[in-house]
Amino acid sequence: MYAYDEIDRTLVNERVSEFRDQVKRRLSGELTEDEFKILRLQNGVYLQLHAYMFRVAIPYGTLSSEQLRRLAHIARRYDRGYGHFTTRQNIQFNWIKLAELPDALADLAEVGIHAMQTSGNNMRNVTSDQWAGVAPGEIEDPRIWSELLRQHTTLHPEFSFLPRKFKIAITASDHDRAAIKIHDIGLRLVKNEKGETGFEVLVGGGLGRTPFIAKTIKHFVHGRDILSYVEAILRVYNQYGRRDNIYKARIKILVHELGIEKFSREVEDEWQHIRNSSLQIDDSVIEDIRSRFTYPAYEKLPHMPDELRQAAADPEFEAWRKNSVAPHKVQGYSIVTISLKPTGGPPGDATAEQMDALADLAEKYSFGEIRVGHEQNLALPHVAKRDLPALWKALDKLGLATPNVNLITDIIACPGLDYCSLANARSIPIAQELTRRFANHELANLIGRLHINISGCINACGHHHVGHIGILGVEKNGEEVYQITIGGRADESAALGTLIGPGVKFDEVADVIEDVVEAYLALRERPEELFIDTVKRLGVEPFKERVYATR
Amino acid sequence: MTSPLEQKKIKIAGPSVVTANRTWDGIVVYRTAAKGWSVDLSDAAIVRNSDEAKALLAESVADDVGAVGAYIAPVQVDEEGKILPGNLREQIRRTGVTIGSQAQV
Ligand code: HEM
Numbered sequence: 001m002y003a004y005d006e007i008d009r010t011l012v013n014e015r016v017s018e019f020r021d022q023v024k025r026r027l028s029g030e031l032t033e034d035e036f037k038i039l040r041l042q043n044g045v046y047l048q049l050h051a052y053m054f055r056v057a058i059p060y061g062t063l064s065s066e067q068l069r070r071l072a073h074i075a076r077r078y079d080r081g082y083g084h085f086t087t088r089q090n091i092q093f094n095w096i097k098l099a100e101l102p103d104a105l106a107d108l109a110e111v112g113i114h115a116m117q118t119s120g121n122n123m124r125n126v127t128s129d130q131w132a133g134v135a136p137g138e139i140e141d142p143r144i145w146s147e148l149l150r151q152h153t154t155l156h157p158e159f160s161f162l163p164r165k166f167k168i169a170i171t172a173s174d175h176d177r178a179a180i181k182i183h184d185i186g187l188r189l190v191k192n193e194k195g196e197t198g199f200e201v202l203v204g205g206g207l208g209r210t211p212f213i214a215k216t217i218k219h220f221v222h223g224r225d226i227l228s229y230v231e232a233i234l235r236v237y238n239q240y241g242r243r244d245n246i247y248k249a250r251i252k253i254l255v256h257e258l259g260i261e262k263f264s265r266e267v268e269d270e271w272q273h274i275r276n277s278s279l280q281i282d283d284s285v286i287e288d289i290r291s292r293f294t295y296p297a298y299e300k301l302p303h304m305p306d307e308l309r310q311a312a313a314d315p316e317f318e319a320w321r322k323n324s325v326a327p328h329k330v331q332g333y334s335i336v337t338i339s340l341k342p343t344g345g346p347p348g349d350a351t352a353e354q355m356d357a358l359a360d361l362a363e364k365y366s367f368g369e370i371r372v373g374h375e376q377n378l379a380l381p382h383v384a385k386r387d388l389p390a391l392w393k394a395l396d397k398l399g400l401a402t403p404n405v406n407l408i409t410d411i412i413a414c415p416g417l418d419y420c421s422l423a424n425a426r427s428i429p430i431a432q433e434l435t436r437r438f439a440n441h442e443l444a445n446l447i448g449r450l451h452i453n454i455s456g457c458i459n460a461c462g463h464h465h466v467g468h469i470g471i472l473g474v475e476k477n478g479e480e481v482y483q484i485t486i487g488g489r490a491d492e493s494a495a496l497g498t499l500i501g502p503g504v505k506f507d508e509v510a511d512v513i514e515d516v517v518e519a520y521l522a523l524r525e526r527p528e529e530l531f532i533d534t535v536k537r538l539g540v541e542p543f544k545e546r547v548y549a550t551r
Numbered sequence: 552m553t554s555p556l557e558q559k560k561i562k563i564a565g566p567s568v569v570t571a572n573r574t575w576d577g578i579v580v581y582r583t584a585a586k587g588w589s590v591d592l593s594d595a596a597i598v599r600n601s602d603e604a605k606a607l608l609a610e611s612v613a614d615d616v617g618a619v620g621a622y623i624a625p626v627q628v629d630e631e632g633k634i635l636p637g638n639l640r641e642q643i644r645r646t647g648v649t650i651g652s653q654a655q656v
Pocket residue numbers: 046048053085086087088092182183205206207208209250413414415419420421422459460461462
């Protein structure tokens with residue numbers, strides 16, 4: 001866990017009282033909506049189809065039980081009893097009343113939660129690997145560096161009025177769970193030959209209307225130089241970035257237009273001017289942040305406890321364990337992913353009751369800590385293996401033990417036309433239908449790892465470009481039509497998917513996906529060849545033939 | 552459903568209303584002939600040509616203490632004069648999410 005310091009607490013509290021005053025002036029008419037909009041966005045408040053939507057940050061995806069209970073309280077007291085976990089380590093509430101928002105913010109501030117950096121053209125919350133600090137083989141806990149960047153960029157004037165929003169993600173593992181290649185800046189912790197910690201720096205990733213996979217601009221930037229290097233990137237961006245056209249204002253467009261060589265030269269020049277400035281990080285600063293992250297007092301436990309050995313005889317437990325439980329850096333412990341993708345449910349939603357119960361389970365089994373990942377699932381980061389069977393039973397009672405993590409029904413979907421005022425088409429009902437079609441666990445397991453990502457418009461909040469199967473809702477003559485791509489991926493080998501053919505209607509989407517999956521099962525060389533690898537080997541043609549032959 | 556937030560020119564193809572979200576709680580509302588807002592679509596003022604639409608929108612936008620994000624939305628009026636949402640987006644705004652909602656209204 002991370003303990004905020006006094007400065008942060010004061011800052012958060014000041015923001016709450018400022019906002020209370022602003023809301024009061026808005027409701028009395030003293031502030032117009034035009035004047036108020038930027039202020040509400042700075043506090044995570046959007047206007048959506050049905051109501052205001054309130055987006056709350058979960059920095060680097062780490063929550064305490066106390067904080068999760070407070071989120072449950074917000075859902076219950078100010079909303080309709082549930083919240084929606086997003087792809088950027090935030091949670092959204094869909095039905096918040098503006099008049100009650102200051103109270104909600106105040107309740108959150110008491111437990112160190114806020115909504116800063118969740119909206120507007122500024123530096124957004126820095127995201128990280130949801131397994132940070134517990135993944136075996138990671139270079140070091142990437143949250144230390146996320147926190148450093150958070151402190152440096154929060155409310156920093158230079159980062160608060162950018163041409164567009166700006167997103168950074170950090171990972172410290174070989175397997176990228178933070179999707180760094182689709183961020184404006186992606187940072188991968190590495191060690192150089194001398195064993196010093198630093199970063200491979202990637203820039204220019206992003207989805208939306210013009211998707212790009214980030215490119216590496218420098219293979220090693222020493223940890224102590226990371227702020228000056230990021231600053232140099234932002235200066236070059238601020239200098240060239242197109243404020244005149246919001247579609248062209250993202251750094252990905254700039255990197256594309258200048259070319260990666262010219263862009264990196266410009267950054268290098270800028271960096272040489274500032275690298276030895278006050279931006280150079282003193283070891284003591286890092287040490288101070290490091291000391292604020294505390295780790296549990298792990299016990300010395302056996303690798304294979306009796307409880308686990310006995311439970312292995314239960315096929316239902318095993319089905320869940322195989323997909324949900326991952327190795328931990330400490331022997332005898334595991335990381336448990338909690339699927340927020342029940343059959344027929346909206347991806348990423350959790351009820352207040354589920355949040356409360358999970359907070360209790362985290363206290364009992366995970367040292368009071370919960371994580372949020374970009375796949376819209378949660379995780380308990382420190383579960384003793386001997387407790388896995390008991391935890392599974394408890395999760396199952398709550399409807400939180402769907403054994404589908406990383407399978408075809410573990411779908412990422414944006415809110416789409418059911419909630420979002422920018423949407424062209426619905427996303428959630430498509431996801432729900434697909435989870436019903438593939439509800440048979442044996443079938444889903446037979447298919448193996450397969451990520452379906454769905455967005456309701458080209459803004460790509462549902463990451464459709466990088467889904468193994470991507471589904472994009474568009475509108476044609478007043479009707480919802482869906483374009484389907486295959487072959488995308490969001491991990492260390494990130495790639496954009498390829499369109500398989502003309503769009504299909506709402507009612508046909510699930511049939512088409514079934515055809516794609518059947519084609520894969522027929523085409524794969526052996527059961528271990530994943531969908532994404534079959535597409536890579538054969539291209540889209542055989543899938544296209546299968547889908548469109550009969551349509 | 553091209554988002555009406557991208558509405559640039561005001562050109563209406565059939566009967567329309569002005570809709571927005573009520574400022575204090577964000578709930579969907581419709582502009583009434585009495586220059587107020589109602590949560591009930593059947594209270595909405597209907598406009599049938601672009602000039603009427605423009606005037607109703609201007610008046611609605613001016614009342615931003617009452618409601619925010621006002622725009623013109625299509626409706627259908629059946630034989631009995633009942634007003635129905637003109638597209639899926641407006642249908643969802645009127646009747647709620649289509650996802651077998653967990654929303655506890
Ligand atoms: C419902 C209200 C929402 C609105 C109005 C909204 C709006 C937008 C817009 C306009 C963009 C495009 C930015 C660009 O030009 O690149 C965007 C991108 C994005 N949104 Fe949302 N969004 C909403 C909800 C969500 C939710 C629920 C999620 C998470 C599931 C999400 C995650 C993202 C992500 C990850 C991107 C970045 C895509 C990229 O890398 O460029 N958004 N959003």
